[in-house]
Amino acid sequence: MFNNTEIGIDLGTANTLVYSKNKGIVLNEPSVVAIDTETKQVLAVGTDAKNMIGKTPGNIVAVRPLKDGVIADFDITTQMLKQIMKKAGKQLGLSIRKPNVVVCTPSGSTSVERRAIQDSVKSCGAKHVHLIEEPVAAAIGADLPVDEPIANVVVDIGGGTTEVAIISFGGIVSCNSIRIGGDQLDDDIIQHVRKKYNLLIGERTAEQIKMEIGYALIKHDILSMDIRGRDLVTGLPKTINLTSDEIQTAIRESLLHILEAIRSTLEDCPPELSGDIVDQGVILTGGGALLNGLQEWLSEEIVVPVHVAPNPLEAVAIGTGRSLEVIHKLQKAAK
Numbered sequence: 001m002f003n004n005t006e007i008g009i010d011l012g013t014a015n016t017l018v019y020s021k022n023k024g025i026v027l028n029e030p031s032v033v034a035i036d037t038e039t040k041q042v043l044a045v046g047t048d049a050k051n052m053i054g055k056t057p058g059n060i061v062a063v064r065p066l067k068d069g070v071i072a073d074f075d076i077t078t079q080m081l082k083q084i085m086k087k088a089g090k091q092l093g094l095s096i097r098k099p100n101v102v103v104c105t106p107s108g109s110t111s112v113e114r115r116a117i118q119d120s121v122k123s124c125g126a127k128h129v130h131l132i133e134e135p136v137a138a139a140i141g142a143d144l145p146v147d148e149p150i151a152n153v154v155v156d157i158g159g160g161t162t163e164v165a166i167i168s169f170g171g172i173v174s175c176n177s178i179r180i181g182g183d184q185l186d187d188d189i190i191q192h193v194r195k196k197y198n199l200l201i202g203e204r205t206a207e208q209i210k211m212e213i214g215y216a217l218i219k220h221d222i223l224s225m226d227i228r229g230r231d232l233v234t235g236l237p238k239t240i241n242l243t244s245d246e247i248q249t250a251i252r253e254s255l256l257h258i259l260e261a262i263r264s265t266l267e268d269c270p271p272e273l274s275g276d277i278v279d280q281g282v283i284l285t286g287g288g289a290l291l292n293g294l295q296e297w298l299s300e301e302i303v304v305p306v307h308v309a310p311n312p313l314e315a316v317a318i319g320t321g322r323s324l325e326v327i328h329k330l331q332k333a334a335k
């Protein structure tokens with residue numbers, strides 16, 4: 001069975017990735033679909049569609065079918081998945097024929113949705129389709145020894161959700177998932193700019209602000225940047241200057257929620273595993289792990305070592321693809 005092509009799909013709220021054991025990451029595109037509202041036709045998927053967000057004429061909308069860690073629009077999600085399988089198939093050539101596929105689905109998806117995702121991947125030509133929990137995939141992708149009886153702590157901060165899990169001996173010992181991730185930080189920034197400056201900015205601008213001058217709650221040299229939006233009073237375009245300390249205040253609440261989720265998971269840890277956590281610490285995955293100062297802030301707050309995975313944005317996809325090797329140990333968690 002393991003001689004067949006194995007591919008892993010990370011169906012994320014923000015990004016969808018495909019990993020093949022032989023070729024590594026073969027596809028990495030935003031989870032966005034452009035649709036013609038009149039004909040209901042899918043016009044573009046991924047990067048092409050993301051570039052259309054907020055800029056399209058009336059009858060074309062760019063939508064994100066997954067939101068807050070759940071599938072918001074199921075039909076569009078399956079259409080996106082099909083296009084993605086097609087694109088990945090081209091990259092992989094003939095070797096994708098009848099692959100074994102593991103899909104990491106959003107944590108909030110229902111059993112009906114999971115089943116349907118499984119079916120739709122199968123209808124794209126997969127031989128077997130397995131599902132896996134995101135934190136387990138993240139841990140495997142971050143090279144943690146998940147099959148050993150020691151505590152592996154993973155914090156995956158994605159677009160829609162933050163998931164914290166303690167994994168030992170291939171299974172989840174304790175975990176926590178909150179619907180706060182990178183998207184919420186973007187939204188916090190949009191609200192701040194609207195309230196303080198009466199200026200409307202889009203999601204992509206907010207994300208850029210977060211990446212450039214967004215900081216976790218640590219002391220840092222203040223940075224600033226010029227941004228453009230639409231003045232809510234005059235309706236005209238306007239430029240303002242934002243500083244990193246005001247952005248820090250804007251995202252503070254959300255960051256504290258993330259910290260709280262980590263704390264409460266660690267508190268649930270069985271005492272026998274606590275020693276491992278003090279030694280091994282916590283590993284961060286997901287795009288949110290890249291927020292400036294996050295690693296430093298978290299290690300100050302939870303007083304155990306905090307590491308960022310070498311490839312935080314790819315860890316889940318890599319782990320999903322590799323999980324078949326350990327699947328017999330993961331069957332409990334994969335449901």
Ligand SMILES: Nc1ncnc2c1ncn2[C@@H]1O[C@H](COP(=O)(O)OP(=O)(O)OP(=O)(O)O)[C@@H](O)[C@H]1O
Pocket residue numbers: 011012013014015016069106134157158159160161162181182183207210211214285286287288289290291292312313
């Ligand atoms: N340098 C950065 N600084 C801060 N945030 C970042 C950075 N790079 C990416 N992000 C954020 O990471 C998020 C995407 O991460 P990721 O691809 O892991 O999410 P996802 O897996 O699609 O979502 P989920 O796991 O919730 O379904 C986005 O919110 C993005 O803005």
Ligand SMILES: [Mg+2]
Pocket residue numbers: 010012013134156158159286316
């Ligand atoms: Mg993810």
